[in-house]
Amino acid sequence: MVSQLEKHAxxxxxxxxxxxxxxxxxxxxxxxxxxxxxxxxxxxxxxxLLEEFEGGKAPPSMxxxxxxxxxxxxxxxxxxxxxxxxLKNPKLIExxxxxxxxxxxxLQPFSDSIKELVSTDQPILSMAAKHFxxxxxxxxxxxxxxxxxxxxxxxxTPDTGVPSGNVQWSGASTLAEAVTPENHQGSxxxxxxxxxxxxxxxxxxxxxxxxxxxxxxxxxRGGEAVHKLYSNKVAVLAGDYLLARASVLLARLENTAVxxxxxxxxxxxxxxxxxxxxxPPETLLEMETYLRKxxxxxxxxxxYACRSTALLGGHVYDSAAATACEEFGFHLGxxxxxxDDILDFTAAASVLGKxxxxxxxxxxxxxxxxxxxxxxxxxxxxxxRRFKKKGDKQAALEALYKSDTAMDKARALARFHAQRxxxxxxxxxxxxxxxxxxRLTHIVIxxxx
Amino acid sequence: xxxxxxxxxxxxxxxxxxxxxRSRFNNVHRCGLLQQHRFLASSVxxxxxxxxxxxxxxxxxxxxxxxxxxxxxxxxxxxxxxLDLEFETTRYWPSLPPGVEAxxxxxxxxxxxxxxxxxxxxxxxxxxxxxxxxxxxxxxxSAADGGKKVRPMLVLLLSRALSDHITTTHQPVTSSSLLPxxxxxxxxxLPDLNRRLAEVxxxxxxxxxxxxxxxxxxxxxRxxPALHTQFGAKIAVLAGDFLLAKACVTLAKMGDxxxxxxxxxxxxxxxxxxxxxxxxxxADGQKSRLRVYLKKxxxxxxxxxxLSCKxxxxxxxxxxxLIDVAYRFGKHAGMAFxxxxxxxxxxxxxxxxxxxxxxxxxxxxxxxxxxxxxQEHTELIPMIDRKFKGSGDVERAIEIVFRSDGIExxxxxxxxxxxxxxxxxLxxxxxxxxxxxxQLAYRVVARTR
Numbered sequence: 009m010v011s012q013l014e015k016h017a018x019x020x021x022x023x024x025x026x027x028x029x030x031x032x033x034x035x036x037x038x039x040x041x042x043x044x045x046x047x048x049x050x051x052x053x054x055x056x057l058l059e060e061f062e063g064g065k066a067p068p069s070m071x072x073x074x075x076x077x078x079x080x081x082x083x084x085x086x087x088x089x090x091x092x093x094x095l096k097n098p099k100l101i102e103x104x105x106x107x108x109x110x111x112x113x114x115l116q117p118f119s120d121s122i123k124e125l126v127s128t129d130q131p132i133l134s135m136a137a138k139h140f141x142x143x144x145x146x147x148x149x150x151x152x153x154x155x156x157x158x159x160x161x162x163x164x165t166p167d168t169g170v171p172s173g174n175v176q177w178s179g180a181s182t183l184a185e186a187v188t189p190e191n192h193q194g195s196x197x198x199x200x201x202x203x204x205x206x207x208x209x210x211x212x213x214x215x216x217x218x219x220x221x222x223x224x225x226x227x228x229r230g231g232e233a234v235h236k237l238y239s240n241k242v243a244v245l246a247g248d249y250l251l252a253r254a255s256v257l258l259a260r261l262e263n264t265a266v267x268x269x270x271x272x273x274x275x276x277x278x279x280x281x282x283x284x285x286x287x288p289p290e291t292l293l294e295m296e297t298y299l300r301k302x303x304x305x306x307x308x309x310x311x312y313a314c315r316s317t318a319l320l321g322g323h324v325y326d327s328a329a330a331t332a333c334e335e336f337g338f339h340l341g342x343x344x345x346x347x348d349d350i351l352d353f354t355a356a357a358s359v360l361g362k363x364x365x366x367x368x369x370x371x372x373x374x375x376x377x378x379x380x381x382x383x384x385x386x387x388x389x390x391x392x393r394r395f396k397k398k399g400d401k402q403a404a405l406e407a408l409y410k411s412d413t414a415m416d417k418a419r420a421l422a423r424f425h426a427q428r429x430x431x432x433x434x435x436x437x438x439x440x441x442x443x444x445x446x447r448l449t450h451i452v453i454x455x456x457x
Numbered sequence: 458x459x460x461x462x463x464x465x466x467x468x469x470x471x472x473x474x475x476x477x478x479r480s481r482f483n484n485v486h487r488c489g490l491l492q493q494h495r496f497l498a499s500s501v502x503x504x505x506x507x508x509x510x511x512x513x514x515x516x517x518x519x520x521x522x523x524x525x526x527x528x529x530x531x532x533x534x535x536x537x538x539x540l541d542l543e544f545e546t547t548r549y550w551p552s553l554p555p556g557v558e559a560x561x562x563x564x565x566x567x568x569x570x571x572x573x574x575x576x577x578x579x580x581x582x583x584x585x586x587x588x589x590x591x592x593x594x595x596x597x598x599s600a601a602d603g604g605k606k607v608r609p610m611l612v613l614l615l616s617r618a619l620s621d622h623i624t625t626t627h628q629p630v631t632s633s634s635l636l637p638x639x640x641x642x643x644x645x646x647l648p649d650l651n652r653r654l655a656e657v658x659x660x661x662x663x664x665x666x667x668x669x670x671x672x673x674x675x676x677x678x679r680x681x682p683a684l685h686t687q688f689g690a691k692i693a694v695l696a697g698d699f700l701l702a703k704a705c706v707t708l709a710k711m712g713d714x715x716x717x718x719x720x721x722x723x724x725x726x727x728x729x730x731x732x733x734x735x736x737x738x739x740a741d742g743q744k745s746r747l748r749v750y751l752k753k754x755x756x757x758x759x760x761x762x763x764l765s766c767k768x769x770x771x772x773x774x775x776x777x778x779l780i781d782v783a784y785r786f787g788k789h790a791g792m793a794f795x796x797x798x799x800x801x802x803x804x805x806x807x808x809x810x811x812x813x814x815x816x817x818x819x820x821x822x823x824x825x826x827x828x829x830x831x832q833e834h835t836e837l838i839p840m841i842d843r844k845f846k847g848s849g850d851v852e853r854a855i856e857i858v859f860r861s862d863g864i865e866x867x868x869x870x871x872x873x874x875x876x877x878x879x880x881x882x883l884x885x886x887x888x889x890x891x892x893x894x895x896q897l898a899y900r901v902v903a904r905t906r
Contacts, residue, residue, distance in 0.1 A: 217514060221671075221694045239511055241672050244694055245731055246514035248668060251698070252728045255705060255721035264709045267717055271705035278699045279586070285691070286588045 048072075048272050050303075051311050051338045057299045059424050073335070075328040079164045081437035086446065089434060091427045094450055104447040105440050111155040114193075115148060118202045150212060151205030153310060153340070153448070157317045157333055158201035159441035160433075162192035164329040166322045179265030179325035187321055189439065200261050200320050207254045207270065208313045214250035215277040217243050265325065266316040273312040280304025284372060289392040295378055299342065307341025332435040336445070339429035344452050346422040349374035350415070353408065355456060368401050375421055380407050380414035419453075426453045518732055535784075540751035540792060541744075542873045550872045553899055554879055562893040562900070566610045568632040569652070573609055577656050581703055588688065592696035593703075595684050596663050607794070607897070608662055609655035611762060611787065614894045615769045616651040619779055621888035630889040643773055650772045653707050657720060658765040660704040665727045667697035672731065673820060716768040723764050730756030734822065746841070747828050751792070758798075759791025782881050786894070789878035794901050796871035799824040800864050803855070805905065818851050825870065827854055830863030868902065875902045 054073040058064025067073065086104075094100050166180065166187075187197050221243050251274070258267050283301050291297040314337030318330035352367055353376055367374050371394025373381070381387040384407045390400045408414055429449050436442050553559060578597040584590050596604065613635055620637035639647040670683040671690050678684070685693035701724070708720055733753045755763075766787030770780040802817050803826050817824045821844030823831075831837035834857050840850045858864065878898045885891050 215698075217517075218694050218698060221691045239514075240690055241735070242511060242514040242518065244668050244671055245728065245735065246517040247694075247698075248724075249517060249728045249732065251701065252721070252724040255724050256718070259714070259718040259721040262714055264712045264714065264717060268706050268709035271702050271709060275699060275702035275706065278695050278702060279584075279589070282586060282589050282692070282695055282699075286586070 048269065050276075051308065051334060052300055052303050055335050055338050056428065057296060057303075057342075058421075062295065071326055073331055075326060075331050076435065077328050078435040079328055079332075079437050081163060084434065084438045086438065086443060087434065089430055089446060091423060091430060091450070095423070095454070098454065101447055101450045104450075105444040107156055107444040107448040107451070108152055110441065110444050111152055115151055115155060115202070115205070118151070118206050148205075148209065150208045150310065150313065151202075153337070153445070154205035154208060154313050154317050155202060156441045156445050156448070157314050157336070158198060158321060159189070159192065160436050160439055160445060161318045161321045161323060161329050161333060162187050162189050162197075163437045163439045163442070164323070166324070166327065166329070179263070179269075179319045179330075180322050180327075181261075181263045181266075181320050183322045197321055201317050203257055203261065204266070204270075204313065204316055204320060207257050208309060210250045210254040210257075211270070211274055211277070212309060214247040214254070215274075215281070217247040217250070219281055261320065263316075263319060266319055269312045269316050269319075273309045276304045276308035276312075280306075280308070284370070289394075292373055292391050292394070293378065293381060293388055295375075298373070298375065298378055302342055302345040303338070306345040307338050310341040310344075311335075311337030313337065328435065332432045335432035336429050339425040339432065340449055340452060343422050343425040343429060343449065346375050346418060346425065347453050347455065350376060350418050350422065351456070353405075353415075365401060365405075368395055368404065371395055375418040376408055376414050377404055379417040380404070380411045383407075383411050383414060422453045426450070518736065535788075537752055537755055540755060541747055542870060542877070545873050547869065547872050547876060549876055549879065550902075553895060554883060556887065557879075557883075557895050558889065558892040560889050560893040560896055562610060562614060562897040565630055565632050565635055565890070565893055566613050569613050569635050569655075570606050570609060573606070573652065573655055573659065576652070577660065581656060581660070581707060582700070588692065589696065589699060592684060592688050592692050593699055595681070595687075595696075596666070596678075606659065607901075608658045608762060608765065610897065611790065611894070612655040612658055612765055612769055613651060614890050614897070615766055615783060615786070616647075616773065617890035618882070618885055618888055618894055619770060619773055619775055619783065621890060622779070622885040623775075630893075635890070640773075647773060650711055650713075651769065653711055654716070654765065654768055654772060657704045657708050658761065660700050660707075661720070661723060661727075662761060664697040664700035664704070667693050667700070669731065672735075673816075711772070713768075713772055715771040719764040719768050719771065723761050726756040726760035726764075730754075730758075730760075743828070743832050743838075746823070746831075747825075750824065750828055754792060754795045754799075755788070758795040759788050762791035762794070763788035778884075782884050785881040786878050786898075789874040789881065790898050790901060793871045793874040793878065793898065796825055796867055796874065797902050797904065800826060800867040800871065801905070802826075803858060803864055815851070815855065818845055818854055821845050825867040826858050826863035828863075829866040830858045830861035834861055871902045875899065 049070065049072050054067055054070070056064055056066050060066075181197070181200070183197060185191070187195065192198050221240050254270075258270055261267070280301055280303075283304060287297065287301075311334045315325075315330050315334035318327070318333045319325065321329075323329040349367065352365065352374065368377070373391045377387070377391065381391050387404060387407050390397075390404055393400070395401050395404060426449050430446050433442055433445055433449075548554075574597050578594045582590070582593045582597070584593065617630060617635055617637050620640065623640060636648040636651055639645050644650065666678060667684055670678055671685050671693050676683055676686060683693075684696065688696075705721075708717055711717075730753050733749070733756065763784050764787070767780060767784040770783040775783075799817065802815060802824065818827070823841040823844075827837060827841065831841060837854060837857055840847065840854055843850070845851050845854055875898045879895050882891055882895050882898075
């Protein structure tokens with residue numbers, strides 16, 4: 009009966025009745041779990057991908073997004089936070105705590121992270137390192153999010169009334185004592201959550217490294233075959249080592265639900281990369297395909313990490329707190345990726361006079377181009393053939409610049425997701441860390457590089 | 458074009474990070490010199506020099522060897538100092554131990570193995586993405602091809618042997634009823650848990666093969682072309698990651714923390730074994746070379762068997778003595794298995810093995826036959842140290858090994874390990890499945906392929 013509900017949800021949710029190209033088939037999912045195991049629905053079936061006027065629909069209530077009641081511990085000074093106000097007047101956001109400064113010190117001891125391994129005095133190399141690990145930002149984006157979410161859910165008392173009532177697979181860690189904002193710092197729970205942040209970083213870097221593996225065809229170009237082949241070996245091994253370490257550390261968190269969720273995150277990363285490599289041409293034009301791919305490649309790791317952080321904090325899978333966390337991570341991840349894709353056209357352009365165009369070189373169409381293609385039909389063929397013909401990229405760029413609306417629509421999409429992320433956060437009780445996360449969301453869509 | 462501009466272009470073309478593209482060449486030369494300088498400055502901020510990426514990955518691998526060097530000395534509670542079995546002599550070979558019935562392990566496990574392959578192919582790995590589907594299920598098309606499935610066989614037979622050790626009245630073992638029903642203190646879904654464990658074991662093994670073949674640049678695997686020759690290195694690596702992720706999800710769903718930790722440790726060991734093989738610790742002296750080689754064999758092969766057998770005991774919640782029996786059996790069976798593999802690399806032909814022979818030597822690997830031979834024929838030592846890269850090394854080494862007793866001594870060590878494995882099992886009460894496992898250990902060393 010549950011899978012029927014999900015089938016219904018899927019058909020409601022897609023403009024075209026096309027199932028996700030990479031997710032394990034519904035039959036397989038139905039067969040692979042039983043009453044005693046948890047079912048993970050992909051987050052884009054739990055939360056909204058597109059605004060209504062673009063064809064999106066609010067997903068129906070189901071396990072994973074059912075409880076959306078605000079958890080209040082008193083007055084919330086940021087209730088009804090409207091992002092557009094803070095975008096019009098950027099000074100306003102500075103009233104909220106700085107997210108990175110807040111957790112900078114406490115993240116230091118947990119450096120299993122690779123950045124410390126490659127810390128170097130060479131400024132150019134360290135800049136390159138920062139880029140390698142965090143495009144354009146250089147700060148520990150993912151561990152910071154996890155740490156702040158950990159603090160934010162500490163302020164929410166774990167739900168006692170759970171829809172399922174079956175504690176065996178509620179997913180919540182068993183805690184020696186209840187977590188409060190006062191006893192959270194330095195506790196075992198806090199330690200595990202910080203460790204999760206490192207695990208997320210490892211998985212992220214491992215996927216970056218594995219994405220780097222080149223096919224033989226590429227290695228023979230440019231006559232650097234031997235070097236690239238060796239590079240492949242190193243890439244495979246280094247990525248495998250990080251994944252193996254992450255698995256062991258994950259096991260030591262002593263929560264099999266979290267292991268399952270993070271393993272599913274890894275699966276999503278792989279799925280996203282493969283989607284990017286091989287997609288049917290017609291799907292390349294659809295905004296939903298692009299958003300799903302962005303979910304798999306970027307948002308999934310973040311939103312699953314957020315849900316897991318709540319579970320480690322003693323909240324059950326279906327609780328209001330855990331749902332708010334995943335919803336926040338989902339929308340933040342998408343906002344981050346969309347902004348990234350916008351910057352791919354605008355950031356380097358403002359320095360160089362010319363955009364970077366990395367995605368287009370890989371044959372990928374991102375939000376700005378897709379919106380331009382909606383407006384300019386001649387662009388669609390170029391998108392579908394992945395800009396393979398000479399002059400395609402130029403033509404696409406010109407169409408984008410000529411369009412009055414394409415870039416604005418992309419920005420609006422990023423803002424939609426950022427606002428939804430903040431709406432989810434507002435369901436958590438007010439705390440410095442929660443407010444810092446709101447500021448983080450603002451940073452994500454206002455950053456210029 | 459001015460020479461200075463040419464130089465800048467040359468550098469910028471070598472700088473080939475994520476944001477820079479080859480078409481940059483077409484655009485850049487139209488800029489003035491000043492813009493080219495700015496381009497380089499900003500490009501350093503946003504791009505990663507090729508050499509640096511390799512530095513990062515190499516640093517990660519150095520970390521694997523350095524930071525976790527404790528893993529070499531011991532693996533949890535097993536110091537791995539009993540692997541060379543010096544001064545031992547065979548006791549049963551060429552017969553089975555007394556009182557053991559000759560029961561065919563393949564016959565009684567065949568139905569379950571067929572079910573296992575189908576379950577992996579149709580349930581666990583069933584995705585809707587055609588490329589990923591093909592890649593992931595490459596080795597699971599039918600139970601007939603795709604390897605001997607020794608590892609799942611061990612898991613399934615051991616689960617029965619442990620159960621029959623406890624119960625006094627044994628249900629007859631037929632291939633339709635191999636897995637024991639749960640005893641009163643065990644989880645009722647135990648048969649399914651054992652099946653899932655067997656699947657996870659086989660998938661971990663297959664995933665490591667996919668990656669290893671990319672690492673070794675192999676052409677053939679199990680009488681099929683190596684996956685990466687069909688789909689490219691990148692898809693092979695991603696498919697391996699996908700298998701790993703799926704297996705981890707299954708593992709987590711089993712909900713047993715000790716099993717999750719044990720199997721994650723396997724992942725670490727697999728990588729450590731590969732890293733040791735590629736850039737291993739400097740071994741000085743014959744004895745230490747042999748010991749390092751044997752440890753590497755443990756990490757690469759025996760660990761998966763040892764820890765999956767241990768996990769069978771974890772899942773059945775057996776007492777510590779039986780957990781130890783299971784571990785010892787798997788460990789020594791695994792060591793025997795790999796030693797025979799190494800001997801067959803010299804003796805078998807490509808047709809028999811399903812993979813190229815003399816492969817180890819040709820890829821610079823010194824295995825037991827050559828290490829034993831070197832104890833008498835010291836002229837092999839410099840060849841070993843330079844990984845047989847000198848002209849004529851491979852041919853000379855082959856000739857010396859066949860003149861020496863290297864291969865016989867390898868087989869003898871394999872037999873000693875197999876007998877240790879049998880001794881572990883003989884601590885269990887007699888039962889058909891126990892005897893089938895003993896027979897399996899016997900066949901491991903008696904085989905010619």
